[in-house]
Structures are given as structure tokens and as C-alpha cells.
Amino acid sequence: MPNPTAAMLVIGDEILSGRTRDANMHHLAQELTKVGINLREVRIVSDDRDAIVSALNDLRAAHDTVITSGGIGPTHDDITADCVAAAFGVHVDVRDDAAALLQAHYDSRGMEFNDARKRMARIPDGATLIENPVSIAPGFTIGNVHVMAGVPSVFQAMVASVIPTLTGGAPILSQTLRVDRGEGDIAGPLGRIAEEFPDLSIGSYPFQQNGAYGSNIVVRGSDGVQVDHAMARLAELFTA
Template structure:
């Protein structure tokens, strides 16, 4: 590949999200973190390529973290950082990296001051939240003060959405983004099955653009929205034009949808 062409190709930065917690798998807690993280990262040019929900089992956490941190530029975890016996994420992350875990002096100080200010007791259970893997760097938590942490390319955050969100905001300046994902939507009153084969051919010709087909029903009318996503605006524009031409070949006039 010519050097000039390689330099022109948009830089891709990828991430995965690991949602940790039996309460999510049981249905007791409805997750909202994945959507927030993916939207936040997309704005700074980091594409979430995979997400998993896993239980509070140390072996499972260790295996997932090690697999994902080797595959993606960044890994973001949520859940399991509280004071109870089943909050085992920090221990599992330490094991995944093959390092020890102990009380972090700065984390202890932050929590001690917090409980003195609020009148709460800094119990042994709450002290657990000051334990960080060796070599980890704190992620600030302006709300409840119990920190998250970063080790390598793994960012470990709380599961409570409001706390996770402020943690994500506080660590954003550590992240190196790439090209932001862009999208185009073309909608027409045509059955999904009518154009399915041609869309498949189009996808084979343009693997750099994700093409999704979404049928809709509104009263007695029905149709299909074709959503295209890519980081390369020129490739995206070309595929959009081909989808429009394809719709017209079938005798329907497409409508252009949202652009972001």
C-alpha cells in the first residue's frame, strides 16, 4: 500500500465494555451504562466493538479482561467496586494483570476525609473501596468519592450510572480518539425482503461500511430504513448513493434520514 494512501486512511480506535454484575443478569437491575459509554466514546472517536455482561465470578472476570484488553485499544468495566463481599472486581483485575492489591494511600485519604465531612463511619467494609491493584491510577469520583482506577488500557468504574458517568467524564482526557463514526439513513416504502439480496451484494463490495436493514410498520404502510455507518465519509457517501439508486431501480423514491 502506498504510504500516502495509508496516511489518508482514518485512524481507528476501538474499545469494549464489560458490564459486571449478577444483578444485571438476573434482571433485577436494568443496565443503562452501555448506551452512555458508547455514545460518549463515539463522540471522541472511539468505537465500541464489543460488549459483554458477566457474573460476579472472579475466574470469568479475569478471563474476559485478559481477552478483551489484548483485542481492543481500551476496555471499560462497570460494577463490583462497592464495600460488600461480592464486590470482587478490583481483586479480579489485579489477578488478570498478575499484580498484588493493597490499600492506596491517596484513596484512603480521600475516603477518610469524605466520611469525616459527612459524619459517616469509615468502617472496615468501606476501607475495601480504597484497595487498588499495584500500579493502578485512580479515577476520580466527585460524587461518593470511592475511586475507580486505570491499569494499562483497562478503566474500571462503578456500576451506579450517575457515578459511572462522572468517572467517565473525569478520565476522558486520558483517552486518545480516532475518527468518529458517521451515519446515513435512507428510507423507502419497500419490503425488506425485496432488496435483501441486492443489499447483501452491496455489503460485500463495501466491507468498510456497515449496512443495516430495519423494517418498519406504520398503520397500513410499511417500509425499510437502510442505516449505513463508517468512519470514512467518502466511502459512506458512495454507499448512500448506491442505496438511493437501488431503491429507485425498484420503483420507489427514497427519503434521506438523519445524518450524524
């Protein structure tokens, strides 16, 4: 059975302008791999309604699971909840359950639950909330789409609470063989081994160290016996 697939949609001008380096994609990629879900595509779009709605509709049709990050805060450029509602064709407004969480949080700190903060309780109809133990303002799940915050500590907490709810696959095993020869030297036989093991993904990643070329050959797959077998064949060929 093939592994389930996922896509990620990163929403935010700050990454596209080069101001901020995205940290969430790398974290999500690693967490999904652990539970046997293949992250197949990532899109990064700006804070633009049409771009967000269109990317979201493409991705949710093509993959088992979509995870978004960014754009669910209190400021004018936080438009993700409205865009997700538009993509699903549902109504969105401040919802009582989300508002109650935030009201209690601000009350306990003696802070005003003002109109801007109420934006963080805008939840599309039919969505369920994703808990935010870091700063309370919830994410939400609608259909196969999980909407999370962009702040890395909050994103990671939300990923941790959503991952156990997803249908995973056989764990994706990965082994790496370091070969101190350039890719051009090993590419011929490597390609033949890749053909021998069509169910595995065999990649080659070149590096340069102390002026010499080398390659890391990475074998990935969910069948441990095949992965071991391919690694043995590679070691025999390239490290003799």
C-alpha cells in the same frame, strides 16, 4: 488507519437475573462512537472471580481499551478490584491516596470510615485513580483497563473523565435512510451496494409500523465522502 477498538465488561448478577436493566452499555457505546472508537464487544458476567478474571484477560488482549462497570462498592459482593489485580498479577490493598480521599469525605459528613468503606480504597499496585465527583470512591486505570462504578450517574462521570485520555480515531459518521419496503424486497440490491463500499458498514434494521414493513438502512464509516456517496446510491435505488 482503522479506528481503535474497545470492549466493555459489565459485572453484576442483578443484570443477569433480570432484576435490573443495564443502562451503562448504551451510554458508553454512544460516547465512544463520538470519538471514533469502535466498541466491538460487550460481556456481562456474574459476581464470580474466575468469570471476571478470565473475561478481563480475553478482552484486554483483544482490544485497545477495556472499560468495566460494577463491583467496586463496599459490600461482600464487590470483588472487581481484587479480580483486576489477579488478572494483572499484581498486589492489591487499601492505598493511601484513595483512603485519604474517602477519609476526608466521611469526616466532612461526620460518618465513620469503617472497614467496609475502606474496601473502596483497595487499588491494585500500579493503577492510577479515576475521579468520582458524585460519591468520591474512585475508579482506577491499570494498563488498558479502566475500572468504573456500576451506578449510572457515577459511571457516566467516570466515562466523561476517561474519554479525553483515550486515543480516538476519525469520527464515525452515521446516516440513516428510511425505506418503506420490507427487507426481503431490498436485500438484493442493498447487498450489492454494500459490496461496492467495503470500507463502510451498511446495516439494515427492519421495523413494522401500522401493519406495514419497513427498513432503516444505516451507513457508517469515517470517510464522509464515501458515506454521502453510498447514501445517494441508496436513495436513488429505494426512494425513486
